[in-house]
Amino acid sequence: MQKTFNSNVVPRRSAEQRIPDSSMSLTNGTRDGFAFILVGLPGMEAAQFWLAFPLCAMYLVAVVGNCAVIYAVKTDPALHAPVYFFLCMLSAVDVLLSTCTMPKILSFFWFDAREIGYNACLAQMFFIHALSGAESTVLLGMAVDRYVAICHPLRHSAVLTNSMTAKIGFVAVARGALFFLPLPLLINRLPLCGSRVLTHSYCVHQDVMHLACGDRMPNVAYGLTAILAVMGLDSLLIFLTYAVIMKTVLQLxxxxxxxxxxxxxxxxxxxxxxxxxxxxxxxxLHRFGRDLPTA
Known part of the structure; x- marks a missing residue:
């Protein structure tokens, strides 16, 4: 649940009061002008302006570092191997994932830009979930690469070819997009009413879903199915893969x-x-955090 803002942060409280009343139900004709309200760090509102500087520095380091990895692998023929291609995929996903969230967070912390438009929120939601699904698939591909390299080293070059690695990358992107594209579509069917206040500085499906006043069961069911079918299945397969790897390593x-x-x-x-x-x-946090008492 959202905690009460500190009394000494007058500008942020006033900014929220200037937002039009959000208690009315929204139809398709009024969604274009609708905006959600982002929430920063509860209890640290006064420090958010200064915390944005290290966050910005971390973001720049992440972007420059990941781009350097991609450039190094691209320009050095000696690094044209599946393990480095997977590393490039992870770097690309990390750059995109941080870019779709961090600029808005920084504008919030520095300029008190607390509102995010309805369509912008749904787009951010899709990219966060889809890119996370793609990253999960790439991590599974890296686990398979390590499994073949350790358990079947003589077959590694024949199984994990550059072509096969590229196909895994394509599957990762397509899988993330297809599984999580229905999430914003399911949100779009719900009437939004009551509070506009999210519990994060970015939009995710679980958070936006709780602001709806209609039947959320399809959202809950599909959201859980997508998470289990992508992240849940991938994490299980990664665990089993490393169990086999460790068994092989101990037999050396x-x-x-x-x-x-x-x-x-x-x-x-x-x-x-x-x-x-x-x-x-x-x-x-999204499952149990709303049931916890506020401080």
Missing amino acids: PSRQEQLKASGTCLAHVCVVLAFYVPLIGLSV
């Missing part, structure tokens, strides 16, 4: 070979954890 004759084989998977495991742990945490 020497300790040095075991460390070398497991070391090639360590970076990927860290990336997998960095992706799925916040995703699970956000899902739990």
